[in-house]
Amino acid sequence: MxxxxxxxxxxxxxxxxxxxxxxxxxxxxxxxxxxxxxxxxxxxxxxxxxxxxxxxxxxxxxxxxxxxxxxxxxxxxxxxxxxxxxxxxxxxxxxxxxxxxxxxxxxxxxxxxxxxxxxxGCMGLTEPSAGSDALSIKTRARKVGGEYILNGTKMFISNAPIADVAVIYATTDPAMGSKGLCTFIVEKDFPGYKAGRKLSKMGLRSSPTGEIIMEDCRVPEENLLGGIEGKGIEQIFSGLDVERFIWSCCAIGIAQAAFEASLKYAKERDQFGQPIFNFQMIKDKLATMLVSIETARLLTYKGLTSWDRKNFEQTRMLAAQAKFYACEVATKVTSEAVQIYGGYGYMKEFPVERYMRDAKVFPIGAGTTEIQKLIIAAYL
Ligand SMILES: Cc1cc2nc3c(=O)[nH]c(=O)nc-3n(C[C@H](O)[C@H](O)[C@H](O)COP(=O)(O)OP(=O)(O)OC[C@H]3O[C@@H](n4cnc5c(N)ncnc54)[C@H](O)[C@@H]3O)c2cc1C
Incomplete structure (x- = not known):
């Protein structure tokens, strides 16, 4: 190694x-x-x-x-x-x-x-009634002449309010289940495509999130991704592991920022005549934060290295482990950072409250923690 x-x-x-x-x-x-x-x-x-x-x-x-x-x-x-x-x-x-x-x-x-x-660009898979159960999407694609006509709504789509090009998952035939899934490259100016509501969020507020609404949206047949119908399921799974690793890397980034801010603050903030860093319970928090971040990083880098080596048999399990662990670490570390800052941590003038709000989305997006545990358990 x-x-x-x-x-x-x-x-x-x-x-x-x-x-x-x-x-x-x-x-x-x-x-x-x-x-x-x-x-x-x-x-x-x-x-x-x-x-x-x-x-x-x-x-x-x-x-x-x-x-x-x-x-x-x-x-x-x-x-x-x-x-x-x-x-x-x-x-x-x-x-x-x-x-x-x-x-x-x-x-x-x-x-x-x-x-x-x-x-x-953006990517639309999730729908109002299809989140964790992503393969139950209802957005319908009907072939009419040289076009596909798309109808459906996508929900919680990152970049939807600003995107020019959307990769959209749809089904040509719900009765075919996952075999009916297809992927389309849809431009914002295609007739019938509309970026819907921009959604207001607890955190991650610099990232515009919104709906995509397709009403008889006309997509030329040459925009069927890969050119063959029924490839949607393969295409979803082809990118899922790497998406989870990279999402985990972002989570590690926030956790690192929260740790660095906490360490600095702990050495500057005096109580009982000494820096709070000297108190054993604060040292315990900082040591635990550091080790959990480093562990998440090792697991995630291992996964990305496996992906780069095209060792795909390993990556589904590693992606689930990294996604579950790194994203939970981000929520725990950022919460501890607020605790180390005390009352100041709860105030907008310090960055740790934003880290905590931002971190909360990580165990939800790209497949929830519960779903990652199900994937791990399926291997077990
Ligand atoms: C900020 C943000 C950005 C996003 N960006 C995108 C994007 O760009 N493109 C995109 O397509 N999607 C995007 N998503 C959607 C995201 O992938 C979904 O929110 C996520 O997959 C969960 O789906 P859901 O929100 O419908 O929750 P649900 O699936 O309704 O889950 C609700 C709860 O039930 C639990 N649950 C569900 N099924 C099970 C089960 N079988 N066993 C145990 N527990 C279960 C979940 O873990 C969760 O705790 C984004 C979401 C957010 C919040």
């Missing part, structure tokens, strides 16, 4: 760390307060090339390996998990999905503008 990053990964991590501190950090409070994503961040990210981290170089991106994508999630997540979600929904759920599953024509048509940031 080799636990070292390559020189390229080290450089990338440092570059994204500097980028996040310089270009994202100044906007964090405003984005959280006003529940908006700042377009300038997108422009700067586009100039740096990181919007194309899920796209191979031949289509204008800079995909090298998925551990590197994870480092993007972690470093951006350390500063603002909402921005990490914007990048992930675009670069992984949309662009990387097309890169993995699209036909050559689809890749040539969509990937360069997504990789360069001229277009923003």
């Amino acid at each position: 080799n636990f070292d990053f390559t020189d390229e990964q080290k450089m990338l991590k440092e570059m994204i760390c500097k980028f996040s501190e310089k270009e994202i950090a100044p906007w964090v409070e405003e984005m959280d307060r006003e529940e908006k994503f700042v377009e300038k961040i997108w422009e700067k990210a586009s100039a740096l090339g990181v919007l194309g981290m899920g796209v191979p170089a031949e289509y204008g991106g800079m995909l090298t390996d998925y551990l590197s994508f994870g480092l993007l999630g972690e470093e951006v997540g350390r500063v603002d998990a909402g921005v990490a979600t914007v990048f992930g929904a675009h670069g992984l759920l949309c662009a990387n999905n097309i890169a993995r599953n699209g036909t050559e024509e689809q890749k040539k048509k969509y990937l360069p503008s997504l990789a360069g940031g001229a277009k923003k």
